[in-house]
Amino acid sequence: MVGSVGNDGLMELGAAAGNGVGKGARPMEEQPPARREVVLGRNVHTASFAVKEPEADDDETGEREAAMASVLALYRRSLVERTKHHLGYPYNLDFDYGALSRLQHFSINNLGDPFIESNYGVHSRQFEVGVLDWFARLWELEKNEYWGYITNCGTEGNLHGILVGREVFPDGILYASLESHYSVFKAARMYRMECVKVDTLISGEIDCADFQRNLLLNRDKPAIINVNIGTTVKGAVDDLDMVIKTLEESGFKDRFYIHCDGALFGLMIPFVKKAPKVTFKKPIGSVSVSGHKFVGCPMPCGVQITRLEHINALSSNVEYLASRDATIMGSRNGHAPIFLWYTLNRKGYRGFQKEVQKCLRNAHYLKDRLREAGIGAMLNELSSTVVFERPKDEEFVRRWQLACEGSIAHVVVMPNVTIDKLDYFLNELAEKRAAWYDQDGMCQPPCIAGDVGQENCACILHKNNLGCFCKDWNV
Amino acid sequence: MVGSVGNDGLMELGAAAGNGVGKGARPMEEQPPARREVVLGRNVHTASFAVKEPEADDDETGEREAAMASVLALYRRSLVERTKHHLGYPYNLDFDYGALSRLQHFSINNLGDPFIESNYGVHSRQFEVGVLDWFARLWELEKNEYWGYITNCGTEGNLHGILVGREVFPDGILYASLESHYSVFKAARMYRMECVKVDTLISGEIDCADFQRNLLLNRDKPAIINVNIGTTVKGAVDDLDMVIKTLEESGFKDRFYIHCDGALFGLMIPFVKKAPKVTFKKPIGSVSVSGHKFVGCPMPCGVQITRLEHINALSSNVEYLASRDATIMGSRNGHAPIFLWYTLNRKGYRGFQKEVQKCLRNAHYLKDRLREAGIGAMLNELSSTVVFERPKDEEFVRRWQLACEGSIAHVVVMPNVTIDKLDYFLNELAEKRAAWYDQDGMCQPPCIAGDVGQENCACILHKNNLGCFCKDWNV
Numbered sequence: 001m002v003g004s005v006g007n008d009g010l011m012e013l014g015a016a017a018g019n020g021v022g023k024g025a026r027p028m029e030e031q032p033p034a035r036r037e038v039v040l041g042r043n044v045h046t047a048s049f050a051v052k053e054p055e056a057d058d059d060e061t062g063e064r065e066a067a068m069a070s071v072l073a074l075y076r077r078s079l080v081e082r083t084k085h086h087l088g089y090p091y092n093l094d095f096d097y098g099a100l101s102r103l104q105h106f107s108i109n110n111l112g113d114p115f116i117e118s119n120y121g122v123h124s125r126q127f128e129v130g131v132l133d134w135f136a137r138l139w140e141l142e143k144n145e146y147w148g149y150i151t152n153c154g155t156e157g158n159l160h161g162i163l164v165g166r167e168v169f170p171d172g173i174l175y176a177s178l179e180s181h182y183s184v185f186k187a188a189r190m191y192r193m194e195c196v197k198v199d200t201l202i203s204g205e206i207d208c209a210d211f212q213r214n215l216l217l218n219r220d221k222p223a224i225i226n227v228n229i230g231t232t233v234k235g236a237v238d239d240l241d242m243v244i245k246t247l248e249e250s251g252f253k254d255r256f257y258i259h260c261d262g263a264l265f266g267l268m269i270p271f272v273k274k275a276p277k278v279t280f281k282k283p284i285g286s287v288s289v290s291g292h293k294f295v296g297c298p299m300p301c302g303v304q305i306t307r308l309e310h311i312n313a314l315s316s317n318v319e320y321l322a323s324r325d326a327t328i329m330g331s332r333n334g335h336a337p338i339f340l341w342y343t344l345n346r347k348g349y350r351g352f353q354k355e356v357q358k359c360l361r362n363a364h365y366l367k368d369r370l371r372e373a374g375i376g377a378m379l380n381e382l383s384s385t386v387v388f389e390r391p392k393d394e395e396f397v398r399r400w401q402l403a404c405e406g407s408i409a410h411v412v413v414m415p416n417v418t419i420d421k422l423d424y425f426l427n428e429l430a431e432k433r434a435a436w437y438d439q440d441g442m443c444q445p446p447c448i449a450g451d452v453g454q455e456n457c458a459c460i461l462h463k464n465n466l467g468c469f470c471k472d473w474n475v
Numbered sequence: 476m477v478g479s480v481g482n483d484g485l486m487e488l489g490a491a492a493g494n495g496v497g498k499g500a501r502p503m504e505e506q507p508p509a510r511r512e513v514v515l516g517r518n519v520h521t522a523s524f525a526v527k528e529p530e531a532d533d534d535e536t537g538e539r540e541a542a543m544a545s546v547l548a549l550y551r552r553s554l555v556e557r558t559k560h561h562l563g564y565p566y567n568l569d570f571d572y573g574a575l576s577r578l579q580h581f582s583i584n585n586l587g588d589p590f591i592e593s594n595y596g597v598h599s600r601q602f603e604v605g606v607l608d609w610f611a612r613l614w615e616l617e618k619n620e621y622w623g624y625i626t627n628c629g630t631e632g633n634l635h636g637i638l639v640g641r642e643v644f645p646d647g648i649l650y651a652s653l654e655s656h657y658s659v660f661k662a663a664r665m666y667r668m669e670c671v672k673v674d675t676l677i678s679g680e681i682d683c684a685d686f687q688r689n690l691l692l693n694r695d696k697p698a699i700i701n702v703n704i705g706t707t708v709k710g711a712v713d714d715l716d717m718v719i720k721t722l723e724e725s726g727f728k729d730r731f732y733i734h735c736d737g738a739l740f741g742l743m744i745p746f747v748k749k750a751p752k753v754t755f756k757k758p759i760g761s762v763s764v765s766g767h768k769f770v771g772c773p774m775p776c777g778v779q780i781t782r783l784e785h786i787n788a789l790s791s792n793v794e795y796l797a798s799r800d801a802t803i804m805g806s807r808n809g810h811a812p813i814f815l816w817y818t819l820n821r822k823g824y825r826g827f828q829k830e831v832q833k834c835l836r837n838a839h840y841l842k843d844r845l846r847e848a849g850i851g852a853m854l855n856e857l858s859s860t861v862v863f864e865r866p867k868d869e870e871f872v873r874r875w876q877l878a879c880e881g882s883i884a885h886v887v888v889m890p891n892v893t894i895d896k897l898d899y900f901l902n903e904l905a906e907k908r909a910a911w912y913d914q915d916g917m918c919q920p921p922c923i924a925g926d927v928g929q930e931n932c933a934c935i936l937h938k939n940n941l942g943c944f945c946k947d948w949n950v
Contacts, residue, residue, distance in 0.1 A: 045590055045618070048604035051816060053823040068820055072574065075601075079581045082596035089595050091582050099547065101576050104773050106554045107566050111775075115520055120564050121557035121876045126550075129523035143520070152627045155805030163665060183805050190638060192667040292806065298579050299774070300586075300806035319880045330630035330658050331767065331775035333808070341526060345543055348528040401596045405794045 087411040087425060088402040090264040090385070092296030094416030097339055108334025113315070113324040114149045128337035134344050135303050138270055139287050141280035148305040149327050150291070150337045154263035155183035157288025157304040158226070159328050161259030162187040164286055164310045165224035168257050173218050176226040177206035179233060181261060184226045193224070202453045203380055204236025208246045215250040222255040223247060229278055229287075230265025233405050234378070234452075235385025235412070237265060240276055244283060258284040263302075264412070265383065267294040271349075271356040275382045285310060291336060294352075294414070295343050301336035355415045359384040363413040366422050373430050376448045376458035384413040389448050389458065391429065392436040400425060407446040562886040562900060563877040565739040565860070567771030569891030572814055583809025588790070588799040589624045603812035609819055610778050613745055614762050616755035623780040624802050625766070625812045629738035630658035632763025632779040633701070634803050636734030637662040639761055639785045640699035643732050648693050651701040652681035654708060656736060659701045668699070677928045678855055679711025683721045690725040697730040698722060704753055704762075705740025708880050709853070709927075710860025710887070712740060715751055719758060733759040738777075739887070740858065742769040746824075746831040750857050760785060766811060769827075769889070770818050776811035830890045834859040838888040841897050848905050851923045851933035859888040864923050864933065866904065867911040875900060882921040 049071060058064040083093050112118040114128045128150050136146040151157050158181065166172060174195045176184045188195035196218070199210040206228070215223060225247070227238045240260070247256045260266065260278055266289030269275045278287060291301035315326030347355070363384040370377040370388050377388040390409040391397055402409040411417075411425070437443050447459035454462045524546060533539040558568050587593040589603045603625050611621040626632050633656065641647060649670045651659045663670035671693070674685040681703070690698060700722070702713045715735070722731045735741065735753055741764030744750045753762060766776035790801030822830070838859040845852040845863050852863040865884040866872055877884040886892075886900070912918050922934035929937045 043590055043592075045604055047601055048608065049601045049816065050605050051609040051819040053825070054821070064820070068817070069574065072578075075599075076577060079578070079583070079597055083581060086596065089584075091584070091595075091597075093582050093597070095580075095582075097579060099544065101579060102551060103547075103554070104572060104576060104579065105570075106558060107568050107570075107767055107771065107773055108554070109564075109566070109767070109775055115518055117518075119873060119876050119878060120566075121561065121873070122554055122566075122568070124550075126522055126524045129520055130525050133523065134526040152808070153804050153806035155803075159803075181805075182800055186800065190666060290806070292582055292584070296582065298582055299808040299810050300584055300804075325657055325661065328630075328634075329628050329775075330656075331628035331765070333627070333774040335774050341524065342543070344526040345539070346529070350528070398594060398596070401594050403594060 082401070085399055086401045087417065087421075088400065088409070090290075090293045090412040090414060092292075092294055092414045092416055094414075095296040095298075095339075095343065097298065097342065100335075100338060100342060103335065103338060108338075110150070110332040110334045110337065111330055113326055115147070116324050122334070124334040124337050127341040128334075131303065131337055131340045131344060132305065135289070135305050138267075138349075139278060139280055139305060141305060141307070145308055146280075146305055147308040147311040147326070148303065150332065150340065151288070151302040151304050151327075152329060152333065152336075153300040154181070154261070154288060154290040154293075154302050155186075156328050157263075157286075157290075157302045158183045158259070158261055159187050159190070160304050161261070161286035161288055161306065162193075162224065162226065163191060163328070164306055164314060165257035165259055166191055166193055167314050168285070168310055169222035169224060169255070172222040172224040172257065174224045174226065175211065175214065177228060177231075177238065179204045179231040179236065180226050180228055181232050181263065184261065194221075200231075200236070202451075203378075204231045204234030206238040206243065208239065208242045211243070212246050212250055215246065215252060219251060222257070223252050224257045225259070227258055227260045227284075229260050229262035229269055230383060230385070232263070233385075233403070233408070233410060234387050235265065235380050235383030235410075237269065237275065237380070237382045240278065240282065240284070256283075258286075260284055260287040262287055262289040264290065264293045267352065268356045268359070268384070269382065271353040272360070272382055280305075280307070291340050294355075295340055296415070297336060297339045297343075299333065299336065301333065301340070303340070359413045359415060359417075362417060362419060362422060365419060366411060366413060366426070369422070369426050371458070373426070373433075374458050374463065375429075375433070376445070376452065376456055376462075378452035378456040386411045386413065387452055387456075389445055391432070392445075393432060396429070396432055406451060407448050408451045557876070560874055561876045562892065562896075563875065563884070565765075565768045565887040565889060567767075567769055567889045567891055569889075570771040570773075570814075570818065572773065572817065575810075575813060575817060578810065578813060583813075585625070585807040585809045585812065586805055588801060590622070591799050597809070599809040599812050602816040603809075606778065606812050606815045606819060607780065610764070610780050613742075613824075614753060614755055614780060616780060616782070620783055621755075621780055622783040622786040622801070623778065625807065625815065626763070626777040626779050626802075627804060627808065627811075628775040629656070629736070629763060629765040629768075629777050630661075631803050632738075632761075632765075632777045633658045633734070633736055634662050634665070635779050636736070636761035636763055636781065637668075637699065637701065638666060638803070639781055639789060640732035640734055641666055641668055642789050643760070643785055644697035644699060644730070647697040647699040647732065649699045649701065650686065650689065652703060652706075652713065654679045654706040654711065655701050655703055656707050656738065659736065669696075675706075675711070677926075679706045679709030681713040681718065683714065683717045686718070687721050687725055690721065690727060694726060697732070698727050699732045700734070702733055702735045702759075704735050704737035704744055705858060705860070707738070708860075708878070708883070708885060709862050710740065710855050710858030710885075712744065712750065712855070712857045715753065715757065715759070731758075733761075735759055735762040737762055737764040739765065739768045742827065743831045743834070743859070744857065746828040747835070747857055755780075755782070766815050769830075770815055771890070772811060772814045772818075774808065774811065776808065776815070778815070834888045834890060834892075837892060837894060837897060840894060841886060841888060841901070844897070844901050846933070848901070848908075849933050849938065850904075850908070851920070851927065851931055851937075853927035853931040861886045861888065862927055862931075864920055866907070867920075868907060871904070871907055881926060882923050883926045 108124050110123045132148045174188050174193045177198045177200045179200045196214045199207040201207050286306035288304045291297050311326050315324045366386045367377045367379040379386050387408050387410045390404050390407050444460050449457040583599050585598045607623045649663050649668045652673045652675045654675045671689050674682040676682050761781035763779045766772050786801050790799045841861045842852045842854040854861050862883050862885045865879050865882050919935050924932040
């Protein structure tokens with residue numbers, strides 16, 4: 001018996017997995033109208049699986065092994081359920097790495113620089129460099145002009161890109177739109193950089209007029225800019241060409257460094273016909289993208305590509321590794337590169353293109369169906385992130401694992417999100433919603449015009465505008 | 476056919492896996508006597524497995540799948556060989572997570588705070604918190620007084636601990652001994668902190684006299700100290716009590732923050748009888764330890780434990796996660812906590828104690844056998860890291876994946892390093908060494924007295940000292 005890893009623990013796991021709002025969460029009605037407090041998830045401490053000291057006779061009775069196996073089997077069942085009801089995060093949950101399962105027995109570690117072998121032989125640099133080459137080609141940087149590595153997540157990519165920017169321009173100011181990922185502002189704080197938050201348009205894109213105003217207030221210092229290739233909440237793609245033009249027109253020629261945060265969309269945008277190109281032929285310094293998002297991977301990972309010239313200044317040799325230190329982390333997961341290598345080889349550019357098109361098509365379907373049902377919704381032209389009115393019930397939000405901010409929620413349509421799944425979700429939402437909002441008009445859906453524009457809002461004030469859009473359905 | 480992932484690639488993999496000194500490496504004889512250049516590993520770019528666009532008919536012919544399977548099978552074979560000949564890095568390569576293999580199909584992500592559930596349901600916080608509780612108990616911090624998380628590696632733990640220190644004392648100076656891990660100095664650079672490097676004793680421990688001299692030069696600023704619980708190269712354990720005493724005697728009472736870097740030894744020291752205790756009952760701020768080192772794990776990971784009071788100041792809520800941001804990374808590997816949970820439950824305190832004792836015993840065996848063979852060697856009392864004369868041949872260094880610095884190399888005796896393995900290594904070393912150094916005395920082993928002390932050196936000048944030690948053998 002593994003103590004609290006018994007029935008109680010498992011019941012709590014069920015609860016943790018989405019049945020109800022727990023400690024720390026606060027129903028929306030209680031929130032002050034002026035400044036809404038963030039609704040935090042439940043505190044996990046009470047539901048954890050304690051580690052218990054084995055009894056002396058455990059090896060003989062086999063009881064502990066059996067109890068652990070039972071915890072793991074129930075946990076696996078909850079993962080199946082949670083994977084099925086997932087819509088809110090940009091993770092492709094559809095992958096099959098069965099062919100790689102035998103590698104799990106090895107402690108694979110790419111510590112140090114991907115291009116310089118360390119003395120530790122159990123590594124996967126051959127795969128890592130193959131993957132990096134693929135991405136460098138995608139973003140048009142020559143083999144002998146790029147440097148990069150496979151990171152632990154999108155945040156590490158941003159931390160690295162912004163650090164490179166700061167090392168290139170030590171007194172540079174970091175500019176990032178208000179809708180940038182939180183890791184960008186974390187970087188500014190960690191690195192003790194001056195940081196200017198730039199306004200966004202209603203779409204979520206950076207407002208280049210406000211950007212210019214801020215640049216002109218700080219002419220004396222170089223600019224380090226985080227450009228979002230798909231914002232976290234609205235999937236908005238900052239206009240890279242306009243950002244560069246704004247910099248040049250404001251007198252910053254050769255005094256700027258651009259990091260492109262392409263967490264999800266960095267890998268989708270090359271396959272979207274009308275999209276502006278992310279390429280090192282433009283004066284950008286680095287691009288990062290997540291590996292567990294569009295590609296899909298059991299654990300978070302990411303790809304960071306930058307110009308080699310910047311890295312030579314940044315890095316230092318680490319003798320006992322016989323390698324170089326230019327990464328944020330030290331030891332690095334050697335399994336992630338093999339997962340990525342495997343998927344890239346199987347799908348190729350053509351495979352990704354097909355998947356991107358399917359995602360965009362399904363995202364349009366979702367937005368149209370939401371509007372048809374009288375629910376305010378927005379979909380940026382280049383994105384598969386559908387923003388809509390936040391469901392009233394936190395239980396529903398948790399069940400579908402929707403990411404929420406203020407009065408809006410979003411669904412990110414990933415390759416594993418099928419029309420069937422969307423229909424299942426839409427039907428459940430319509431049914432629940434009928435109960436949330438009564439017919440006599442006493443309880444109304446929230447106005448989301450401030451978040452997505454009047455033309456995308458279906459509240460009582462704006463729903464006539466939305467009416468026109470409903471006609472688009474079936475186009 | 477996957478292009479260069481054919482036979483050539485595989486031959487190169489063989490080469491990369493340790494047969495010979497490649498590009499970038501430089502034999503010792505060529506080194507300038509004054510300042511030795513770091514010997515870097517070979518450049519991997521030429522040996523990588525390229526990702527190739529699939530042919531249109533690949534699905535029908537199955538050729539690509541077959542080529543990939545062949546690459547993976549050969550790669551796996553090289554991992555078996557490399558795992559077998561590994562001695563230099565503190566990784567326990569002996570684990571069996573077969574029971575967890577079915578979880579590899581899930582994208583498990585503990586994004587955000589471990590204690591506050593995010594909306595993403597496919598997580599493993601229940602396991603993570605169980606593991607954290609175990610470590611908090613090990614280091615004697617109450618459940619309601621600690622905060623922590625499972626990191627990607629030891630570096631992330633150091634980055635976090637030092638960041639917490641800086642946020643507690645924004646104008647604090649970072650003190651770290653010269654033999655601290657390179658991530659400590661990377662942190663200082665990243666965080667724009669003033670950093671003072673403190674001398675070490677010959678054992679590798681921090682020299683508290685030099686520490687005090689430096690403190691007295693900087694009385695006006697608080698002190699943030701990195702204390703090594705096992706240095707990377709010599710396995711030296713800084714004297715925590717002496718560090719605290721030095722701080723207090725130098726007038727820094729209540730104006731210091733101590734981070735303990737326990738990468739490898741943080742998990743061994745609690746089980747070594749005579750070792751000084753690492754505990755939060757002493758005025759320390761944080762402890763970090765690696766998970767892939769003593770515990771053993773397929774991918775790097777670590778545990779970071781700190782005082783809750785510090786974190787409340789540092790963190791900020793992230794609404795779209797419904798969680799809190801107090802970690803360095805954003806998305807976090809959810810598999811690592813399950814691996815740790817599994818091993819901790821199976822082994823327990825008693826199991827670790829046995830393994831620690833075995834490692835220390837085997838380390839003594841190695842040191843004694845080396846000395847018996849006339850090879851200079853040192854073993855710190857509390858450590859399983861045996862430091863000895865650097866083998867002359869880089870090929871031998873690569874074959875056994877020894878970590879080297881200057882004229883010394885080390886073997887870290889981990890639970891998977893048996894007496895048989897050590898004998899195999901020792902016999903090979905003795906045989907090779909006879910060829911490296913001729914009997915007529917023209918070519919002599921290097922003097923390592925500067926690294927490990929005269930009493931541990933076996934060079935022509937000092938070998939008479941070592942002679943006395945040889946008598947110890949068989950004790």
